[in-house]
Amino acid sequence: xxxxxSLLFISGLAFFLMVITGFLPIGNxxxxxxxxxxxxxxxxxxxxxVVTSVVLAYRGLDTLGELSILFAAASVVGLVLTKSxxxxxxxxxxxxxxxxSEDSGFVAINAIDLIFxxxxxxxxxxxxxxxxxxxxxxxGGVILAIAFSMRNIVRPxxxxxxxxxxxxxxxxxxxxxxxxxxxxxxxxxxFLQPMLDQGQFGSLWSAGTIxxxxxxxxxxxxxxxxxxxxxxxxxxxxx
Amino acid sequence: MIWIVALVVFIMLAAAxxxxxxxxxIAAVVAASVVSLALTVIFALLKAPDVAMTExxxxxxxxxxxxxxxxxxxxxxxxxDKSNVSSGDNHD
Numbered sequence: 001x002x003x004x005x006s007l008l009f010i011s012g013l014a015f016f017l018m019v020i021t022g023f024l025p026i027g028n029x030x031x032x033x034x035x036x037x038x039x040x041x042x043x044x045x046x047x048x049x050v051v052t053s054v055v056l057a058y059r060g061l062d063t064l065g066e067l068s069i070l071f072a073a074a075s076v077v078g079l080v081l082t083k084s085x086x087x088x089x090x091x092x093x094x095x096x097x098x099x100x101s102e103d104s105g106f107v108a109i110n111a112i113d114l115i116f117x118x119x120x121x122x123x124x125x126x127x128x129x130x131x132x133x134x135x136x137x138x139x140g141g142v143i144l145a146i147a148f149s150m151r152n153i154v155r156p157x158x159x160x161x162x163x164x165x166x167x168x169x170x171x172x173x174x175x176x177x178x179x180x181x182x183x184x185x186x187x188x189x190x191f192l193q194p195m196l197d198q199g200q201f202g203s204l205w206s207a208g209t210i211x212x213x214x215x216x217x218x219x220x221x222x223x224x225x226x227x228x229x230x231x232x233x234x235x236x237x238x239x
Numbered sequence: 240m241i242w243i244v245a246l247v248v249f250i251m252l253a254a255a256x257x258x259x260x261x262x263x264x265i266a267a268v269v270a271a272s273v274v275s276l277a278l279t280v281i282f283a284l285l286k287a288p289d290v291a292m293t294e295x296x297x298x299x300x301x302x303x304x305x306x307x308x309x310x311x312x313x314x315x316x317x318x319x320d321k322s323n324v325s326s327g328d329n330h331d
Contacts, residue, residue, distance in 0.1 A: 051289045126292070134288035142296040146304060153308075225301065232308045 046198030047131035047207040055136065056213045060181065060192030067174060067220060074224040078231045104154040112154045119147035127218035131207045137217030144218070145225035153233060166227045173220035180209055180216070244281060251277040264315045265307070272303040 037058060038050060045053035055063055123143035130136030148161050181192040188195060192213070199206035254273040261267045275298030282291035310316045 049289075135292045136289070139289075139292040139296045142293075142301055146296070146300050149304065153304075229304065229308065232305065232312070 042201065045194050045207060045210065046201060047210050048202045049131055049133060049136075051134070052131045052136055052210060052214065053207070056210050056217075057192070057194050060213070063217065064177065064181070064192070067177065067217065070221065070224055071170075071174065074228045077228050081231050108154045112150050116147055116151055119143055119150075123147060123218075123222070127215060128211060129204070130214040130218075131210045132202065132204070137214040138221050141218040141221030142225060144222035145229065148222075148226045149229035149233070152230060156233070161226060161230060163227065163230060166223045166230070169219055170223035170227065173216045173218075173223065177213060177216040177220065180213055184209070240284065244284060247277045247280050247284075264310050264317070268303050268306045268310065271306065272299045275299040275302070 037054060041047070041050045041053045041058075045057045047053040047057075123140045126133075126135040126140035126143065127137055130140070152161050180195075184193040184195050185191045194208045194210060196208035198208055205211075251274050254270045254277065257270040258267045258274070261270060275294055278298065279291045279295045282288075282294055307316075
């Protein structure tokens with residue numbers, strides 16, 4: 001019965017969407033904001049990557065919202081999955097078969113050791129060139145998080161990532177994002193309005209505070225996801 | 240270009256079906272990340288490199304890592320094929 005109900009719902013939704021798309025004027029976009037941003041982003045923000053100037057300047061508050069969503073998700077995962085004194089599991093819960101708490105094999109360890117510095121360079125490049133080339137804080141931060149957590153996964157016993165350091169980086173990056181936004185609010189009049197000299201268009205030191213904001217976003221995303229994967233992975237090792 | 244997209248969509252569909260029918264759990268995780276990788280190619284062809292990078296980093300990298308950790312925690316991380324798969328099937 002539930003299957004038929006959901007089938008009915010999905011077909012009704014598809015019909016609804018088809019009717020809506022049938023009425024849309026195909027070819028001439030009704031999007032006016034996008035064209036306005038495309039015209040004025042170069043002079044107002046000075047970032048060569050227009051997506052970045054939308055994400056951090058025109059819609060900076062949304063980025064702060066995304067960061068807080070990520071923060072909430074990472075905190076809930078840490079709260080539920082890490083072993084603390086609050087959620088010590090009762091003994092009768094059936095333990096899953098523990099496969100490997102020792103180090104991985106030769107190939108995995110050496111491959112990760114080889115890739116790790118390259119991943120760091122790529123991640124930092126993507127973060128620091130977020131206002132020039134595609135990519136930015138989120139993508140580079142994910143790459144950094146993957147690099148550190150791979151190291152932790154192949155060598156579970158050796159604590160390669162300290163949880164306190166991760167928490168400190170995350171808190172510092174989030175705080176600096178908000179502080180930059182507040183400084184812009186009090187000096188320029190708008191929250192997260194681009195400040196400082198725009199510099200030469202297309203060079204690394206350009207677009208004012210945008211690279212600083214993306215650095216904060218990248219460090220925060222990287223630290224959060226690394227902490228999340230750490231929380232997912234440590235439980236197996238410790239008990 | 241349309242043929243490249245058709246090929247990539249075919250790869251995506253094949254990988255998505257492989258996720259369902261593969262008996263080895265690790266192979267299913269790898270197939271799920273192949274879906275994301277092929278989707279990355281489509282995003283790059285549609286001139287959305289930012290979205291393509293996000294899809295490659297999160298869809299192909301991070302989510303398969305999290306799925307792999309989940310397999311390990313649940314005890315499904317078995318690299319040998321037949322004898323262990325049957326014991327793994329008893330769990331679900």
